[in-house]
Amino acid sequence: MRSPGPCLPAPARLVVAALLLAALTGGAVGADGYGRARRLHMKNKVLEMFYHAYDNYMTYAFPHDELKPLTKSFTDSLSELGNLNLEHLPQDYSGSALTLVESLSSLVVLGNLTEFERGVLWLSENLTFDVDARINLFECNIRLLGGLISAHILAKDYSSQFKHGLYQDRLLHLADSLGNRFLPAFETPTGLPYAWINLKYGVMENETTETSTSGCGSLILEMGVLSRLTGDSRYEAAALRALRKLWSMRSSLNLVGTTLDVLTGKWIEYSSGIGAGVDSFYEYLIKAYILFGSDEYWDMFHSAYLAVQKYFRHGPWYHEADMRTGEATHWQLTSLQAFWPGLQTLLGDVTAANLSHREFYNIWQRFGVLPERYLLDYGMLHPTEKYYPLRPEFAESTFYLYQATKDPWYLEVGEAIVGSLNYYTKVDGGFASVKDVSTMKLEDHQHSFFLSETCKYLFLLYDDSFLRNQNYIFTTEGHPLPIRSTWHEKFPAAYVPSNWTFVKDEIQPIRVSALSSQVCPETIFWKSIGTPWESACHVPDAHASHRCRTDDDCGIEAITCKKRTCSMAGYCGLWLVIY
Numbered sequence: 219m220r221s222p223g224p225c226l227p228a229p230a231r232l233v234v235a236a237l238l239l240a241a242l243t244g245g246a247v248g249a250d251g252y253g254r255a256r257r258l259h260m261k262n263k264v265l266e267m268f269y270h271a272y273d274n275y276m277t278y279a280f281p282h283d284e285l286k287p288l289t290k291s292f293t294d295s296l297s298e299l300g301n302l303n304l305e306h307l308p309q310d311y312s313g314s315a316l317t318l319v320e321s322l323s324s325l326v327v328l329g330n331l332t333e334f335e336r337g338v339l340w341l342s343e344n345l346t347f348d349v350d351a352r353i354n355l356f357e358c359n360i361r362l363l364g365g366l367i368s369a370h371i372l373a374k375d376y377s378s379q380f381k382h383g384l385y386q387d388r389l390l391h392l393a394d395s396l397g398n399r400f401l402p403a404f405e406t407p408t409g410l411p412y413a414w415i416n417l418k419y420g421v422m423e424n425e426t427t428e429t430s431t432s433g434c435g436s437l438i439l440e441m442g443v444l445s446r447l448t449g450d451s452r453y454e455a456a457a458l459r460a461l462r463k464l465w466s467m468r469s470s471l472n473l474v475g476t477t478l479d480v481l482t483g484k485w486i487e488y489s490s491g492i493g494a495g496v497d498s499f500y501e502y503l504i505k506a507y508i509l510f511g512s513d514e515y516w517d518m519f520h521s522a523y524l525a526v527q528k529y530f531r532h533g534p535w536y537h538e539a540d541m542r543t544g545e546a547t548h549w550q551l552t553s554l555q556a557f558w559p560g561l562q563t564l565l566g567d568v569t570a571a572n573l574s575h576r577e578f579y580n581i582w583q584r585f586g587v588l589p590e591r592y593l594l595d596y597g598m599l600h601p602t603e604k605y606y607p608l609r610p611e612f613a614e615s616t617f618y619l620y621q622a623t624k625d626p627w628y629l630e631v632g633e634a635i636v637g638s639l640n641y642y643t644k645v646d647g648g649f650a651s652v653k654d655v656s657t658m659k660l661e662d663h664q665h666s667f668f669l670s671e672t673c674k675y676l677f678l679l680y681d682d683s684f685l686r687n688q689n690y691i692f693t694t695e696g697h698p699l700p701i702r703s704t705w706h707e708k709f710p711a712a713y714v715p716s717n718w719t720f721v722k723d724e725i726q727p728i729r730v731s732a733l734s735s736q737v738c739p740e741t742i743f744w745k746s747i748g749t750p751w752e753s754a755c756h757v758p759d760a761h762a763s764h765r766c767r768t769d770d771d772c773g774i775e776a777i778t779c780k781k782r783t784c785s786m787a788g789y790c791g792l793w794l795v796i797y
Contacts, residue, residue: 283315316666360436367443399415434464438454509701551591562754579612667696688700
């Protein structure tokens with residue numbers, strides 16, 4: 219998601235986004251001045267972290283879902299996600315081996331194909347979804363379905379190196395079985411899926427009809443790829459219908475809310491932001507465009523991104539606002555917002571990404587980790603949400619920003635993250651979540667995403683060899699999906715300068731934004747006018763003096779993405795607050 223150097227010249231559409239190009243071009247180790255020995259040292263420290271967490275899971279929790287590192291025991295989080303009555307399960311039920319499923323792609327990234335093959339074989343022979351379990355559709359989609367699909371693709375790619383014969387597509391069969399069990403959730407008048415479903419019996423009587431924006435708008439990657447792998451179009455069709463319905467419910471400001479009713483299609487919570495309940499909705503719009511090439515996803519994302527920059531952004535921070543009016547509702551930082559700088563890197567919007575990332579880092583340094591919620595207007599922790607469950611989003615954005623800029627400062631940020639995790643959360647039985655960042659009291663839970671995301675992004679920060687021969691996008695749970703031309707509706711159009719609008723004076727800037735042109739900011743414009751573009755939505759004023767006769771002479775503000783207008787005195791500026 220960022221910067222001038224790694225952005226691709228023509229054709230520079232986002233389907234080959236700044237991140238992917240930067241990440242895959244590699245470069246000599248140590249070329250950024252960080253040092254080979256230091257990089258190797260950090261890589262090994264991350265490896266130690268991963269295997270300390272993974273080995274303890276395999277010893278004390280497998281084949282159950284997640285590890286309880288303080289007591290060296292297990293939890294079946296599938297039942298936790300669904301509030302399942304364990305008395306209704308078969309006596310031999312032992313969980314979905316969630317952490318193993320989540321760890322498979324990380325094992326490939328780390329280069330451990332032997333353990334990867336062992337995990338694939340065990341799941342192929344033992345995993346079943348024919349259980350009386352009420353599960354959360356969103357969580358099982360991103361964790362289990364995404365993990366199985368990604369591992370299946372990697373198994374196909376690496377099966378020639380397996381020691382126990384060629385891979386027989388068993389993980390795909392499991393993914394197909396799971397996806398088929400999801401489909402009854404979409405049988406609503408609106409096409410918006412229920413948040414909860416029973417894997418064996420479908421939607422239960424008196425099931426809640428409330429869901430989140432992320433819950434029904436972040437299914438398209440996994441279900442879209444499942445359709446392409448199986449040839450069964452029902453999965454992608456269901457996810458796309460839900461996404462289209464959700465987008466049709468946006469306000470006149472192109473903002474969405476946080477929670478809604480799947481039967482009526484009415485909003486329940488109008489206050490919204492880029493954090494919990496909404497975050498992956500924005501993420502999946504841009505990633506679906508990159509993965510599948512449909513302009514429909516781009517058009518949704520373009521409008522949504524501009525709306526976020528207009529109504530949520532305040533300096534380097536993003537507050538929450540009422541989707542109907544754009545008025546601020548909650549001034550708070552949430553740890554899930556830390557994914558946003560990573561998303562902005564996919565656009566090449568490096569300056570804005572870096573500003574927000576540095577503020578997150580300041581909070582990390584203040585507390586040692588990133589608290590779940592921090593009240594910006596009071597400068598204090600939220601009184602009840604003081605925890606840190608080993609979330610990956612800050613490490614993820616750090617990885618993306620380094621790939622785009624090759625600035626060794628981000629490697630130093632990675633050192634701080636690794637140091638904090640080892641100092642505060644490492645215990646004899648794995649890595650424990652922080653219950654209260656003000657006291658660093660620990661909680662007995664090692665979430666599966668610590669292995670699927672946190673450790674993976676930290677490892678890739680210091681060793682990106684996995685990315686050098688293949689373009690990938692990562693799902694919101696950190697599972698890599700390859701970008702294949704056969705999955706694209708069309709290839710991106712070539713960069714055609716004649717299609718752009720120029721002003722007559724050669725010293726004046728191009729009157730179009732990078733976002734509108736679907737190009738990486740700065741690279742093309744730098745070559746065209748000799749100066750960097752300020753942001754993806756920036757459109758300069760027609761005249762360098764900022765003089766104007768009409769509003770048409772005024773551009774788009776680089777920071778807020780708001781339209782500048784012409785004053786009575788004849789100068790462009792943000793004279794009117796436009797919501």
